[in-house]
Amino acid sequence: MIYDLHSHSDRSDGILSPQALMSRARAQGVSVLALTDHDTVAGLAVARQAAAVEGVTLIDGIEFSSQWGKGGVHIVGLGIDPACAVLQEAIARQQRARDERAQAIAGRLAKMGVNEPLAGARNLAGGPAVGRPHFARLLVEQGFVRDVSAAFKRYLGSGKSADVAYRWPPLEEVVAWIHAAGGLAVLAHPAKYKLTRTRLRGLVAAFAEAGGDALEVISGQQAPGLASELASLAERYGLAASCGSDFHSPDQPWQELGHFGTMPDHCRPVWQLPGFPAVPVQTTPVQTT
Ligand code: MN
Numbered sequence: 567m568i569y570d571l572h573s574h575s576d577r578s579d580g581i582l583s584p585q586a587l588m589s590r591a592r593a594q595g596v597s598v599l600a601l602t603d604h605d606t607v608a609g610l611a612v613a614r615q616a617a618a619v620e621g622v623t624l625i626d627g628i629e630f631s632s633q634w635g636k637g638g639v640h641i642v643g644l645g646i647d648p649a650c651a652v653l654q655e656a657i658a659r660q661q662r663a664r665d666e667r668a669q670a671i672a673g674r675l676a677k678m679g680v681n682e683p684l685a686g687a688r689n690l691a692g693g694p695a696v697g698r699p700h701f702a703r704l705l706v707e708q709g710f711v712r713d714v715s716a717a718f719k720r721y722l723g724s725g726k727s728a729d730v731a732y733r734w735p736p737l738e739e740v741v742a743w744i745h746a747a748g749g750l751a752v753l754a755h756p757a758k759y760k761l762t763r764t765r766l767r768g769l770v771a772a773f774a775e776a777g778g779d780a781l782e783v784i785s786g787q788q789a790p791g792l793a794s795e796l797a798s799l800a801e802r803y804g805l806a807a808s809c810g811s812d813f814h815s816p817d818q819p820w821q822e823l824g825h826f827g828t829m830p831d832h833c834r835p836v837w838q839l840p841g842f843p844a845v846p847v848q849t850t851p852v853q854t855t
Pocket residue numbers: 574579604814
């Protein structure tokens with residue numbers, strides 16, 4: 567059985583609709599899929615209907631942005647109740663923070679001569695979740711820079727003229743939101759923060775201290791040896807182990823649904839923790855004649 571416990575739909579920065587995501591999951595042999603869009607649960611209801619049609623077990627999830635020291639980190643919630651009031655309030659708060667940041671960035675860009683930056687970025691985002699990549703594309707469109715990476719280098723990157731620093735809520739707070747909604751908190755893709763070994767150990771220790779439940783030991787196609795290193799870290803701090811593709815788009819084969827290595831033997835999988843939603847033994851619909 568393949569568990570893929572980290573994926574995105576077009577309700578955040580993914581490309582596929584929740585329906586298309588579910589049918590791709592089935593085609594890739596995934597039995598259990600968590601939809602974990604950034605700071606939103608908007609895709610879960612549609613995903614649930616599609617999951618029933620496809621014979622895939624859906625785990626209701628979310629991926630929250632959080633702050634650790636100077637950097638942002640991501641915490642996945644698995645098995646959350648999307649209707650939970652604490653969770654809803656947290657989502658609204660994250661959304662307001664993104665909006666305020668977008669308005670501040672737009673204000674700076676307008677002063678530099680960019681035409682209608684907020685409307686332009688919203689249009690490119692196709693929804694309310696406007697981020698720096700959308701402003702970067704707008705700067706390319708309006709001819710300020712040649713490409714997105716130049717937009718970051720010259721305007722939007724850390725310390726540049728249109729960079730607006732934002733501090734996300736701390737680990738304890740995000741873990742508490744997830745627990746209030748009945749979910750399990752997983753520290754996502756620990757290797758993506760580009761921390762030294764000592765700092766990574768510090769982050770995992772802080773996450774465990776904050777009440778976190780599991781560490782994402784596998785995130786898509788990753789360097790050989792990394793899984794067992796992360797598994798040892800998880801074990802050392804009393805955390806279970808999770809795995810997922812972090813799928814966003816069919817164009818990124820290194821993050822394909824269900825395509826990743828197996829969990830090291832000594833791991834305690836997150837789906838064996840009390841609190842993880844029950845998964846039916848047989849998920850493929852039985853054909854009757
Ligand atoms: Mn993303």
